[in-house]
Amino acid sequence: MSGLKFCANLSWLFTELPDFSQRISAAAAAGFKAVEAGWLYDSDLPELQRTREAAGVEMVLINTPPGNVRAGDLGLGAVPGREVDFRLGLDLAVKYAKALKCKRIHLMAGRVPVDSHRHTVAQEMEAVFVQNLIYAADILSKEGITGLIEPINTRITDPRYFLDSPHQAAAILEKVGKPNIKLQMDIFHWQIMDGNLTQNIHKYFPIIASQT
Structure with missing residues (x-):
């Protein structure tokens, strides 16, 4: 069995450095031999590219843009009416991923709209998410x-996040039904929402x- 591999999440670590x-x-x-980050989009891409290459680290994951954070967005993948924004x-994200030789993009689902009840919008949001993921799969497969x-999890981290359990994600x-769209496992969130980690894994x- 190969040893564990760790990467530094630059959205949480070394935050005393502004860039x-x-x-x-x-x-x-x-x-660290590998790094990941949530949103790098305020940073100069050529500079990120030069620094990554000089440092010799692998960029393993970035997120799609969150949308309008000030308006409460946290991803747009499942948000009705925001399909154009999701595609943009x-x-x-693909532009940054290609430049940084990153082979994984977290396609963020987003939040249940304010003043909407989760159960009343769940079917519509799921349909939007499925269609956006199918679209994304075709774009990503080319790269x-x-x-x-x-x-x-919606108990501690974000009560309004749409995608909150591995069962829902599966x-x-x-x-x-696309082979290049996969599940990202975060044991912290899984444990909070469901437990049964051994069984679920x-x-x-x-x-x-x-x-790999």
Whole structure:
């Protein structure tokens, strides 16, 4: 069995440094061979590219743009009426991923709209998400990029996030039916929402994206 591999999430680590390029260098100096980040889009892409290459680290994951954070967005993949914005964000994510040689993009689902009840909008949001994921799969396949969806717990982290359990994610992936759209496993979120980690990991392992 191969040893565990760790990467530095630059959205959470080395935050005393204002620029992501500086954080890439700091992560490399600390011994990390790989890094990931939520949103790099305020950083200069050529500078990120030069820094990553000089540091010799792998960029393993970035997220699609969150949308209008000030208005409460946290991803747009499942948000009705925001399909055009999702596609524009996907194009930007692909641009950054290609430049940084990143082979995985987290396709963020987004939040249940304010003043909407989760159960009343769930069917519509799922349909939007499925169609956006199918669209994304075709775009990403041309670039050799894997798209990921990540359940985020709604008990502690974000009460309004649409995708909140591995069971929901697995059902959506089955409807999408694309081999380059996979499940991103975060044990923290899975434990909070459902527990049964050993059983769930065993059950959903075939659709979890692996790092080789």
